[in-house]
Amino acid sequence: MRTITLIVVHCSAVRPDQTSSAAQIDTWHRRQGWKLGIGYHYVVRRDGQIETGRPEWLVGAHCQNHNSHSIGVCYEGGLDIRGQPADTRTEAQKEALRRLLKALKERYRRALIVGHRDLNPLKACPCFDAVKEYSQLTAIKNGRPENSEERGKGRCSLIG
Numbered sequence: 001m002r003t004i005t006l007i008v009v010h011c012s013a014v015r016p017d018q019t020s021s022a023a024q025i026d027t028w029h030r031r032q033g034w035k036l037g038i039g040y041h042y043v044v045r046r047d048g049q050i051e052t053g054r055p056e057w058l059v060g061a062h063c064q065n066h067n068s069h070s071i072g073v074c075y076e077g078g079l080d081i082r083g084q085p086a087d088t089r090t091e092a093q094k095e096a097l098r099r100l101l102k103a104l105k106e107r108y109r110r111a112l113i114v115g116h117r118d119l120n121p122l123k124a125c126p127c128f129d130a131v132k133e134y135s136q137l138t139a140i141k142n143g144r145p146e147n148s149e150e151r152g153k154g155r156c157s158l159i160g
């Protein structure tokens with residue numbers, strides 16, 4: 001069993017006119033010479049579909065110096081049409097990411113949810129503040145995660 005202390009959120013760094021399914025990323029990473037293929041454990045597509053990459057028990061390849069003790073989650077997007085870093089998550093992706101991270105957080109209660117850029121300041125990935133956005137998923141009250149889904153819903157409706 002690996003000890004998981006970090007859940008690292010990434011973007012796949014593709015423009016809105018490009019796709020990045022788990023299968024595509026697997027091909028890209030194999031071309032880079034990674035024999036185990038896709039470096040992420042999960043890929044969240046624009047339509048909110050969650051695709052699996054490496055099994056959770058297997059060490060990923062997504063964040064230098066942190067792979068052995070982390071799970072890598074990647075959303076499809078992260079660049080605007082000009083190829084500049086941007087938070088391009090769709091509503092479906094935001095919902096799916098929250099659901100996936102909540103499930104992971106329940107499995108790995110002591111793990112922190114962070115963005116790639118929080119561990120490597122040279123990266124813009126995942127192009128939003130994952131620590132801030134998912135801090136409520138990190139909170140554990142009386143040894144149990146808080147009911148963050150309801151709180152999340154309330155916040156979303158305020159934003160519109």
Ligand SMILES: [Zn+2]
Nearest residue numbers: 010011116125
């Ligand atoms: Zn990344």
